[in-house]
Amino acid sequence: MTIEEFMSEFTKQMEKKNILVLTGAGISTPSGIKDFRGANGIYKDAEDGISILTSGYLEEHPEEFYRFYRKYILTSDDIKPNLAHEVLADLENDGYIRALYTQNIDGLHQAAGSKNVIELHGGTSFSCINCKKEYSYDEVKNMDFVPHCTECGSLIRPNIVFYNESYKPGVLDQADNDFMYAKTLLIIGTGLEIYPIRVLVHHFIETMHLARFNGKDKKLFLINMGPTSIDGFKEDVIKYDGDVMDFARSLKKYRDEKNK
């Protein structure tokens, strides 16, 4: 499917509003963020990344943990949202998007101006593992290499969901509810490898079948370069297998022409 074909389907459905967006690493790689699993991803370089991103590792080897975290995740200050983040913020502002779920921990959706962002895997803030005092990204960047709480002296951790941890209580229930009532699900830049997220998307596909049975119109759009775990649902998924930026540019053009 070409980007023109994809956009013609998407913009028709978009006008019905009530869109839910789900984003993954592919939306942020054009901003210079390294993804974890991609061809040039962090885990190609640091195979032990998965065992490092656990709470036990942080507490037992804080030095090594922060060597990894500062190298791969607290990277350059000049990382900025790209056109894809920006155009999604515009669409939310225009009343098309009801919520944006992201697997990313880079904070770029908020930086672009998106308001209703649900960070499934956490975000850019930090907190003390003992007294829970919160710290910003900038504060931690300028602290000692292994940062400690200014109140109680305990270790500071990133507020991300570690591999040995579950999602924040209630997040998946809220997501399930949102996915149930959305008219459109727009998935950008993820192969949907992560189990709980794949389950959410499967639920959406089930509600699509039900909606169709009841004469209603629910659609799933997917933009990802390369295979995804829902490629088997050919009948249900409208997929553009290409560059996220093609979509961002086309959507901006559509919106600009509409707002003339």
Ligand SMILES: [Zn+2]
């Ligand atoms: Zn503390």
